[in-house]
Amino acid sequence: MLKQHYQHFLSHHQGKLHMACHSHHFWPDVTREAQLAYWDDSARLADEKWAFFFAEKVPALQRHIARLLSLPDPKQLAFAANTHEFVMRLFSCLPRGKKARVLTTDSEFHSFTRQSQRLAEAGDIELVKVPTQPFASFEQRFIEQAAKGGWDMVFFSQVFFNSAVAVNDLAAMVNAVPDPDCIIAIDGYHGFCALPTDLSRLAGRVFYLAGGYKYAQGGEGCCFMAVPPACQLAPRFTGWYAEFGALAQSRGQQTVYADNGMRFAGATFDFSALYRLLAVFDWWQRDGIEVAAVHAHIQMLQQAFLKQLAIIDSPQLNSQQLLANDLTHHGHFLTFALADAATTSRVADFLRTQGLLTDHRDNRLRFGFAPYHELADINLKVLSDI
Numbered sequence: 026m027l028k029q030h031y032q033h034f035l036s037h038h039q040g041k042l043h044m045a046c047h048s049h050h051f052w053p054d055v056t057r058e059a060q061l062a063y064w065d066d067s068a069r070l071a072d073e074k075w076a077f078f079f080a081e082k083v084p085a086l087q088r089h090i091a092r093l094l095s096l097p098d099p100k101q102l103a104f105a106a107n108t109h110e111f112v113m114r115l116f117s118c119l120p121r122g123k124k125a126r127v128l129t130t131d132s133e134f135h136s137f138t139r140q141s142q143r144l145a146e147a148g149d150i151e152l153v154k155v156p157t158q159p160f161a162s163f164e165q166r167f168i169e170q171a172a173k174g175g176w177d178m179v180f181f182s183q184v185f186f187n188s189a190v191a192v193n194d195l196a197a198m199v200n201a202v203p204d205p206d207c208i209i210a211i212d213g214y215h216g217f218c219a220l221p222t223d224l225s226r227l228a229g230r231v232f233y234l235a236g237g238y239k240y241a242q243g244g245e246g247c248c249f250m251a252v253p254p255a256c257q258l259a260p261r262f263t264g265w266y267a268e269f270g271a272l273a274q275s276r277g278q279q280t281v282y283a284d285n286g287m288r289f290a291g292a293t294f295d296f297s298a299l300y301r302l303l304a305v306f307d308w309w310q311r312d313g314i315e316v317a318a319v320h321a322h323i324q325m326l327q328q329a330f331l332k333q334l335a336i337i338d339s340p341q342l343n344s345q346q347l348l349a350n351d352l353t354h355h356g357h358f359l360t361f362a363l364a365d366a367a368t369t370s371r372v373a374d375f376l377r378t379q380g381l382l383t384d385h386r387d388n389r390l391r392f393g394f395a396p397y398h399e400l401a402d403i404n405l406k407v408l409s410d411i
């Protein structure tokens with residue numbers, strides 16, 4: 026669909042099919058110029074560069090993200106190098122003096138899973154996990170737990186990293202939580218720039234976090250979190266960026282926070298990733314590239330992949346092993362649960378030697394699809410030799 030825009034990365038991987046793009050997308054060519062522009066702006070502006078970044082680059086990126094997600098107020102977006110920072114900042118808002126109650130799933134990415142497990146071990150939180158399988162009943166089971174109430178935090182993914190199964194009704198999951206002060210956070214990393222997402226009705230209630238190195242294609246180092254506009258939380262884990270916009274207030278006695286999303290910001294990080302992400306979104310806007318069109322292209326590729334898989338009918342890899350609930354509303358990769366971790370690793374290694382690059386975790390083999398794939402690239406003949 027957009028292959029001609031990825032010549033730098035593709036030229037280094039000729040003869041290979043990169044299907045690990047759900048992990049890290051190749052970077053489009055515009056990001057190379059952006060990386061160089063970052064260097065040039067740093068040289069030109071030296072100490073003045075931070076004022077320039079915050080006056081020009083940050084608002085421009087905030088506007089793009091707000092447009093992509095239909096968020097009402099771009100200023101409610103905070104940036105950080107990774108989503109783990111935001112996870113920690115949210116945890117640091119939980120009430121003290123009691124064991125905070127956290128509702129989540131068994132399929133959250135490690136940034137949340139490992140951190141929440143450690144806090145539970147330390148006795149800081151009580152953790153309740155709803156299994157995502159069976160997928161067909163997941164949303165109902167999660168809603169039932171949420172509706173019981175007494176939660177301090179509810180955290181779940183828009184698209185699960187270990188299956189690509191997508192939540193159908195985000196609003197129903199959010200609205201099920203009866204506790205007005207409960208922090209509700211959606212990890213949107215596998216949804217952002219993959220599934221068309223409209224947060225206009227949820228923005229007042231949820232924190233939404235995602236970042237640049239997957240479907241947004243800007244590479245690592247720039248994540249964001251949308252903060253509900255009325256939020257007055259004061260994260261205990263805080264850095265000096267969180268004070269921007271609050272500088273006029275008295276500082277001596279009390280820790281003050283920006284009156285917008287920046288209250289969840291941290292401290293100095295490398296803004297070159299922000300430049301790259303901005304370059305991607307500027308390009309999309311210039312050329313009228315919409316998430317919905319990319320999504321339709323990926324859905325077409327996924328169907329072509331599954332058709333070939335059915336014809337090959339390999340005992341090692343087949344559609345009975347596919348983890349899915351509703352392929353019309355699914356993330357941008359297909360996940361297969363193989364016999365065990367050793368078989369999965371062997372299959373992935375074999376595919377790699379044949380130029381088909383995937384990734385795997387435990388017994389799950391994942392094939393990702395990207396806008397730099399064409400229908401003609403989806404050639405699975407190699408699967409008959411596994």
Ligand SMILES: Cc1ncc(COP(=O)(O)O)c(C=O)c1O
Nearest residue numbers: 107108109134136186212214215
């Ligand atoms: C669902 C999800 N959230 C977050 C991340 C990234 O987390 P971090 O930015 O903390 O490295 C990933 C990476 O694969 C992910 O799959």
